[in-house]
Amino acid sequence: MSQVLLLVAKDLRLEWRSREIVISMGLVALLLVVVLAAARAEASLTPAAMWVTYAFGAAVGFARMFATERDPLTAVLLAPVDRSSIYAAKVVANWLAIAVVQVASLPLFGALFTEAVWTHLPALTLPLLLGGLSLAVVGTLFSALIVQTRLRDALLPLLMLPVILPALIAAMGATTGILEGQPLAAVAVHLRLLAAFDMLFAAAGMLLFEVLISE
């Protein structure tokens, strides 16, 4: 656990110095919100616009998360820590990056789409956190897979988006219900799917990451 925290702190320090990921991810996300709102800004389209924005923001930002390591992976693999801690730390760092994008885009969604985004914020945190984690667990594994391939940045969305589709559908369902003012119990079925997705792929990610990087 302390290993994970140590690695997360390292990633955050690196990111604080360059702000490369948050800026590229955040700008793409804000641009997407504006483009989607310009295309059509209806209250009923808000959940779809939100999750499309987060998914593409993640696909842009995650590709860089391993690339910030100088000579990707080699240095961090030399550190005397568990391989699964490396994965867990990157998931946490990516999750935080997505959370930053989510928080930063909420004012825009409220202003351009519907103010329900602000008024239902407490309930909304649940799908935002669970869905953000879904993006992080799958995105981290895939960005580790392709960090040394050609056309890395083009490949991540291609691989990531179909796999996270079930999580996106569930997150959009939960967001729709909450924005319509339904109680949390009404969207429990969506939240359960999100939680199951997160647990399954967190476990699979941890196992597969170890197999993937062992020489």
Next chain:
Amino acid sequence: MRLLLTLSLTLMLIGLTWALAVAPTEAIQGPPQRIMYLHVPAVITAYAALAVVCVASVLFLWRRDPRWDRLALAAAELAVLFITMTLVTGALWGRPVWGTWWTWDARLTTTLILWFIYVGYLVVRAWAPGERGARAAAVIGVIGILDVPLIHWSAILLRTLHPQPTVFRPEGPALPVSMLIPLAINAAAFLTLFLTLLTLRVRQERTLTRLVEILEGGA
């Protein structure tokens, strides 16, 4: 190999003739129903291919034997081929019978998403050659199968969000024997064709590996 090929071609010939000429025309759907004789065998073969990809990927990650990797690659290519056939024949059948090319039914959605995941698998193989690419592809091969129940579950949620006007009849009672026999023959034909192509493709990859070894050894 030659035996498998002959067997699959013979079965295909018998099965298709039976399906087109001998089997009775379905009372409600009419002639389009005969697409089933291609559609169902294609989907059975596609899922058999995906099972081979998954098992071979796990074994490759575990044992690191390139033989499993070649098997997974060959099966993944065929899986994409047969999933494409499933989607195309399904759409062709859906237009006259359901009145629409496509609908977000759980089974349809799952098949479409699997197509995207395994096309991604092939893209990784093309862009990341060598041991690292093979390992990356194996991870995708496993993840794709893990995703199947979740995609199915989410597609059911999607359908309750957007009710469909089309009434989905459950597949109904078992098919009459006159339709079941040609279907079974076609399924057997497709599966043997799959085995034939799989063997061929694995051999091809093995020859390629040997050739590369010889060339590198000689240099």
